[in-house]
Amino acid sequence: MLWLKGPGARCWLPRQPPGGGWRAWSLARAGAGAGAARDYWRSADHGLVSSTWDLDHHFVHRSIIPTLHFQQSLPRLPVPELEDSIRRYMAAQKPLLGDSEYRKTEKLAKAFKNGIGKELHKNLIELDKKNFHTSYITGPWLDTYLSSRDPIVLNFNPFITFKRDPQESYNDQLVRATNLTVSAIKFLNSLRSRILEPDIYYVNPQWSKSKAFKRFLSFLPTSVSWYGAYFAEAYPLDMSQYVHLFNSCRVPKQGKDELFSDHGARHLLVMRNGHFYVFDILDPIGNILHPYEIQAHLINILQDEETVAEYPLGYLTTENRNTWAAVREQLLQAGNEESVYKIDSAIFCLCLDSFRVENSSHLSHCMLHGYGYNRWFDKSFSLIITVDGSAGINFEHSWGDGVAVLRFVNEVYADSTKHPAVVPRGTAATLCSTNVEKLQFHLNASIQSAVTVARQKFDKQRHKMTVKPFEFRKFGKQYVIQERMSPDAIFQLACQVAAYRQFGKIVPTYESCSTAGFKHGRTETIRSATVYTKRCAQAFIRDRKKYSAQELRKLIESCSKYHKFLQMEAALGQGFDRHLFALRYLAESRGDPVPEFYRDPAYQYINYNILSTSTLSSSSVFLGGFGPVVPDGFGIGYNIYDYWLGCNITSYMERDLDEFLLDLEGSLNDFFDVFQGRSLK
Structure with missing residues (x-):
């Protein structure tokens, strides 16, 4: 590679x-x-x-097992049987449709299964056999991301925020920016030197601490290494997405964007007040600059007294992709090729914001979209740090999913807090930094006008977005496990009951599930709106006085059991969403008419996800989130801690969001009463 x-x-x-x-x-x-x-x-x-900045300081760790040791022997993502996908699809439609609508959709599904769908499935299997080096979903899924013409900010780019450094003095913007940057480059060096610990899910956590076990796995040939881990109930995960983590950028093109990478580039991109600065952070043979050199470069940038750029080009990355593609061509033709290349090829983008975070909602707004001028949303990821030391990641979603980014966040947070590269009141100020280059751009009237229009459109859209955090402190993961139920299922059920209370019906719901257990796996959908959650929601909202606490508990247990089953199916590549998507993509790529099955209003509705949800389980993360996927929906990023649970919800409808949060809290309170054996009033 x-x-x-x-x-x-x-x-x-x-x-x-x-x-x-x-x-x-x-x-x-x-x-x-x-x-x-x-x-x-x-x-x-x-x-x-x-x-003392020796070789050991250039890496986050040294793994006994080479980073890509398992990649060759990873199992391939299975293509589900068409009959199974249709059965699962109809089960997911059941709680959403009335009887007559369901019968119509069932008829279309059977016709598809026995007709054109059967032919498409056969063709998909044939293609999959030819493309044995990847998965059947990788190409179509990437193509769908890159073909979307919607702005990527608010619609696609998620964010993850770091917890604050435990030592408050290290949360100074300059100190934290230096430490996080150094740790990020140490991660890069570990990855490219193949000494980054492979991603492995251990059923028995003790194996993760056993050097003897890891040494045994490292001796296995790469062609069978996965099987050696599998027999010990250790499951290596796909790491192919890491190739695009650094030195990469999404480049706008007419009709379909491209992913650009230049892994030979050694410079860091820094944004400050909408201005762009670059400096080499790796020397000619790949060693990291001394941390106090890096800090001196950042001081040089922070001391640049220029106010916000008159025409901040970062706004262009918030535009419709075709519009941005056209303006980018103007930028290149105006003589800005070298500066644009330095942005695209930079290792990553460090955004130094010039304001303090006021509260959790402000923090989420900052990391999700900011004020537009100090971001380059096309970069694979941007590390954002505010004046008060609040820090987070905003990442472009086409190249990868949360598994790779969350691993990066965990490693960088741990290394920067346990092994900080610089200390407060260090000696960097005595160094003279002369290697920072401020990028200059030639902007004609047309480009200036495009920036102004992009800013106006972005400001209008971001002001519509509401982000609110939510915490529930009565119970968490440990309590739910003690009650012999799934913590994830309980939170998802609470969302279903809250939505039923608000809308009077079950609504389409998307829960993301990683399929990284397979070569080039991406994600699958868990359809957490089920006949079980509908029955439970009706019992809690419409018929609550008819049920005893014991009866309600049994309904919750049924939801938990079925949700765990759906989770397992999705993680094993046995959902229906990606399979049906791939069949439709195949038909469209051949120029065939879209089958009637996909033109069914019920198919459109189930993919109009009012509740779009995803979980982040990490001790390094404070908040995470993403925008809603439909104008009248909610984006729910949640985390279930040992003794409490929380979420961060986005919406374009503030009043509806406030109501949903009240209903969510009410649902969780009801669950707690039931767990305690108390009847509902």
Whole structure:
């Protein structure tokens, strides 16, 4: 793979030379000249930088098992049987449709299964056999993301926020920006040097701590390594998405965007007040600059006294993709090719915001969309840090899913807090930074006008967005497990009951489930609106006085049991959404008419997800979220902690969101009363 080439030879240096540290040794070996090395040693001798920045400080860790050791032997994502997908589809439609609508949809589904669907399924199987190196969903799913013409901000890009550093003095913007940046580059080095721990799900957590077990797995040939882990109930996950984590960018094109990567680029992109700055953060052989050099570069940027750019180009990444593609061509034709390339190829984008976060809602707005001018939403990810040290990630979604990004967040948070590269009141200010380049752009009247229009449209849209956090403290994961039920099922059921209370019916619901257990897996949908949740919602809302606490508990248990079954099916690639999507994509790609099955209003409705949900389970994360996928829906990012649960909900309808939050709290209170054996009033 291309991303393993280039600066991958960074680890071969035999030992650290005395006195000057790896930076000086790197400069000399890379041909930077004895003068540069002498200058660096001199700064170390005078205490301007530490001379202990050795090879071990260039990586987050050193894995016994090579990073991609299991990739070759990962099982392939199965193509479900068409009959099974239709059966699952009809089961998901049951709580959403009336009897007559259901019979009509059932008739169309049977005709599809026995007619054109059967032919499409056969063709899909044939294609899948030819493309044994990937999964049947990878290409179509990526193509759908890149073909969408909607703005990616608010519609696609999610965000994840870090918890604050436990030592409050380290939450200074400059200190935290340096520490998080250094840890991010250490993650990059570990990944490209193949010493990043592979993603493995351990049924028995003790295996994750056993060096002997890991050493055994590392000795297995890559062609069978997955099976060795499998027999010990350790399940390696696909890591193919990591290739696009760094040095990558989504590039707007007419009709369909492209993913661009240049893994040989060594520079960091920094945004401040809508201005762009770059500096090399890796030396010519791939070693990280000394942290106090990096900090000095950031000081240089923070001390730039320019106000917000008159025409901030970041607004263009909030535009309709065809509009942005046309303006980008104008940018290139106006002589900005080099500057645009430096943005696209940068390792990642560091956004230094010039304001403080006021509360949790403000934090979510900041990380989800900000004020537009200090973001480049097309980058694979942006690391955002405010004046008060609040930090988070906003990432472009086409290249990958939450598994890869959450792993990155976990590693970077742990490394930056346990092994901070710089300390408050360090010595960076005594260094003179001269290597920061401020990117300059030639903007004609047409481009300036496009930026102004993009800003107006973005400001109008972001002001419509409401984001509100929610916490429930009466119980959490431990309590629900003690009650012998699924914590995820309980939260999903609470959302269903809340929606039924608000809308008077069950509404289409999407819960994301990773299929990373398979080669090039992406996601599958858990359809958490079921006949069981409908029956339970009706009992709690419409007929609550007719049921005892014991009867209501049995209804909740039935929902939990069925939800766990749906989770298992989805994780094993046995949902129906991706399969039916792939069949439709195949028909459209061949130029065939869209089958009547897909033109059924019921099919359109089940994919109009009023509740779009996704969970983040991490001790490093404070908040996460994403925009609603339909104008009158809710985007629900939630986390279930040991002793409480919380979520972050987005909506374009503030009054409806307030009502939903009250109903959600009421549903969870009702569940708690039932768990306690108390009848509902």
